[in-house]
Amino acid sequence: MPVVTIKLAGNLTREQKKQIAAEVSDTLERVAQKPKRATYITFEELPREDWAVGGQLLDEK
Amino acid sequence: MPVVTIKLAGNLTREQKKQIAAEVSDTLERVAQKPKRATYITFEELPREDWAVGGQLLDEK
Amino acid sequence: MPVVTIKLAGNLTREQKKQIAAEVSDTLERVAQKPKRATYITFEELPREDWAVGGQLLDEK
Amino acid sequence: MPVVTIKLAGNLTREQKKQIAAEVSDTLERVAQKPKRATYITFEELPREDWAVGGQLLDEK
Amino acid sequence: MPVVTIKLAGNLTREQKKQIAAEVSDTLERVAQKPKRATYITFEELPREDWAVGGQLLDEK
Amino acid sequence: MPVVTIKLAGNLTREQKKQIAAEVSDTLERVAQKPKRATYITFEELPREDWAVGGQLLDEK
Numbered sequence: 571m572p573v574v575t576i577k578l579a580g581n582l583t584r585e586q587k588k589q590i591a592a593e594v595s596d597t598l599e600r601v602a603q604k605p606k607r608a609t610y611i612t613f614e615e616l617p618r619e620d621w622a623v624g625g626q627l628l629d630e631k
Numbered sequence: 632m633p634v635v636t637i638k639l640a641g642n643l644t645r646e647q648k649k650q651i652a653a654e655v656s657d658t659l660e661r662v663a664q665k666p667k668r669a670t671y672i673t674f675e676e677l678p679r680e681d682w683a684v685g686g687q688l689l690d691e692k
Numbered sequence: 693m694p695v696v697t698i699k700l701a702g703n704l705t706r707e708q709k710k711q712i713a714a715e716v717s718d719t720l721e722r723v724a725q726k727p728k729r730a731t732y733i734t735f736e737e738l739p740r741e742d743w744a745v746g747g748q749l750l751d752e753k
Numbered sequence: 754m755p756v757v758t759i760k761l762a763g764n765l766t767r768e769q770k771k772q773i774a775a776e777v778s779d780t781l782e783r784v785a786q787k788p789k790r791a792t793y794i795t796f797e798e799l800p801r802e803d804w805a806v807g808g809q810l811l812d813e814k
Numbered sequence: 815m816p817v818v819t820i821k822l823a824g825n826l827t828r829e830q831k832k833q834i835a836a837e838v839s840d841t842l843e844r845v846a847q848k849p850k851r852a853t854y855i856t857f858e859e860l861p862r863e864d865w866a867v868g869g870q871l872l873d874e875k
Numbered sequence: 876m877p878v879v880t881i882k883l884a885g886n887l888t889r890e891q892k893k894q895i896a897a898e899v900s901d902t903l904e905r906v907a908q909k910p911k912r913a914t915y916i917t918f919e920e921l922p923r924e925d926w927a928v929g930g931q932l933l934d935e936k
Contacts, residue, residue, distance in 0.1 A: 571732060571761065571762060571804070571806060572759055572760065572761040573695055573732060573734075573758075573759075573760045573761070574757065574758065574759050574760075575756075575757065575758040575760075576755055576756075576757050576781075577755065577756045577757075577758075577856065578754065578755040578756070578785075578787070579754060582785055584680055584688070586784050586785050587680065587681070587683070587688060588687075588688055588691065589780075589784045590780055590781065590784050590785065591683035591686055591687065591688055592686045592687070593776075593780040593784070594777055594780060595683065595685065595686035596686060597772075597773055597776040597777060597780070598759075598773065601769050601772045601773050601776070602761075602765055602769050602773065604761070606685045606686045607684065607685045609683075609684070609685070609686070610682070610683070610684055610693060610695060610732070611682070611683040611684075612638065612677055612681060612682050612683075612695075613677075613681040613682075614677075614681070615681075616856055616857075616858075619828055619831065620831065620856060620857040620858070620859075621754070621854070621855070621856050621857075622831070622835035622839065622853075622854070622855040622856075623754060623851065623853070623854055623855075624839065624850045624851045624853070625835055625836045625839035625840060625850045625853070626832075626835065626836070627828070627831060627832055627835055630832065632700065632701060632743070632745060632915060633698055633699065633700040634698075634699045634700070634878055634915060634917075635696065635697065635698050635699075636695075636696070636697040636699075637694055637695075637696050637720075638694065638695045638696075638697075639693065639694040639695070639724075639726070640693060643724055645863055645871070647723050647724050648863065648864070648866070648871060649870075649871055649874065650719075650723045651719055651720065651723050651724065652866035652869055652870065652871055653869045653870070654715075654719040654723070655716055655719060656866065656868065656869035657869060658711075658712055658715040658716060658719070659698075659712065662708050662711045662712050662715070663700075663704055663708050663712065665700070667868045667869045668867065668868045670866075670867070670868070670869070671865070671866070671867055671876060671878060671915070672865070672866040672867075673821065673860055673864060673865050673866075673878075674860075674864040674865075675860075675864070676864075682693070684693060699917065706802055706810070709802065709803070709805070709810060710809075710810055710813065713805035713808055713809065713810055714808045714809070717805065717807070717808035718808060728807045728808045729806065729807045731805075731806070731807070731808070732804070732805070732806055733804070733805040733806075734760065734799055734803060734804050734805075735799075735803040735804075736799075736803070737803075738917055738918075738919075741889055741892065742892070742917055742918040742919070742920075743915070743916070743917050743918075744892070744896035744900065744914075744915070744916040744917075745912065745914070745915055745916075746900070746911045746912045746914070747896055747897045747900035747901060747911045747914070748893075748896065748897070749889070749892060749893055749896055752893065754854060756817055756854060756856075767924055767932070770924065770925070770927070770932060771931075771932055771935065774927035774930055774931065774932055775930045775931070778927065778929065778930035779930060789929045789930045790928065790929045792927075792928070792929070792930070793815060793817060793854070793926070793927070793928055794926070794927040794928075795817075795882065795921055795925060795926050795927075796921075796925040796926075797921075797925070798925075815883065815884060815926070815928060816881055816882065816883040817881075817882045817883070818879065818880065818881050818882075819878075819879070819880040819882075820877055820878075820879050820903075821877065821878045821879075821880075822876065822877040822878070822907075822909070823876060826907055830906050830907050833902075833906045834902055834903065834906050834907065837898075837902040837906070838899055838902060841894075841895055841898040841899060841902070842881075842895065845891050845894045845895050845898070846883075846887055846891050846895065848883070865876070867876060
């Protein structure tokens with residue numbers, strides 16, 4: 571019963587989320603025998619103002 | 632000083648959050664002797680588009 | 693399908709975890725109509741060296 | 754620059770982690786144009802005593 | 815390659831985030847030799863309705 | 876009442892944690908007026924086998 575969190579700056583389209591959810595749960599089933607119905611995947615999309623790399627907010631770069 | 636995160640798809644009403652916060656911090660105090668004033672509880676409500684089970688976004692089901 | 697994370701410094705006994713898991717999933721079912729079978733609860737016990745409050749590690753206090 | 758967290762009860766072998774990391778970062782690159790070098794993936798393996806479903810610890814079931 | 819999450823109730827200004835990101839990544843480089851370019855820092859600002867202390871939502875206090 | 880999580884591959888010494896905790900809570904007090912006594916900081920040190928970048932586990936590189 572894996573819980574997968576995918577956190578990123580910016581946005582994904584609904585189609586991208588759909589495709590990623592399908593592929594990641596397939597990977598976990600195929601590689602680690604985790605049944606898809608027990609896998610929860612959540613997406614957390616952050617504004618670029620709320621994510622920093624190299625000491626700078628992404629929207630400063 | 633527990634930190635409790637309650638993450639779910641969809642929304643809770645303010646009354647539900649209030650009741651859940653009261654009960655969960657009571658449980659931690661009664662069962663594990665964690666003083667209520669030191670317990671932080673946070674709610675994270677995700678759109679159903681951002682949560683997948685069984686390889687499908689909840690709003691596809 | 694809530695995912696609840698309970699993070700704390702130090703350890704809980706197995707009996708405490710059992711009791712907390714039962715009560716918290718009961719609260720979520722009763723207050724927010726979340727079926728128990730869909731609620732995941734995880735415990736994360738941290739050494740006191742890995743938790744700071746007031747700018748000090750807990751084991752310095 | 755996604756950060757992916759894969760949390761599960763029990764253990765994965767090193768080979769399984771290797772395969773999952775390769776596939777998940779490939780998915781994110783192919784579907785969402787996230788360059789692999791910017792994707793961080795972490796695994797968190799929890800003892801079955803620290804994960805509850807349906808109000809019961811997994812090792813009680 | 816540290817991943818730092820700063821979660822708080824209420825809001826920070828863009829200037830505060832900028833300053834905090836700069837200082838925290840500087841701390842990690844200076845104290846722990848983690849190169850700034852590899853440090854990700856994310857901010858998660860929660861409404862006061864979604865954060866409880868002492869069993870009460872912050873906006874009840 | 877910020878909750879700060881610092882997750883990294885490998886280990887920090889106790890002295891490094893102590894210094895980082897002091898500086899980060901000082902930053903949050905000075906820049907964002909968050910009183911130190913309300914700031915929780917946790918460290919999560921992961922084995923290099925449990926962290927992947929660029930699709931590869933860190934210990935493969």
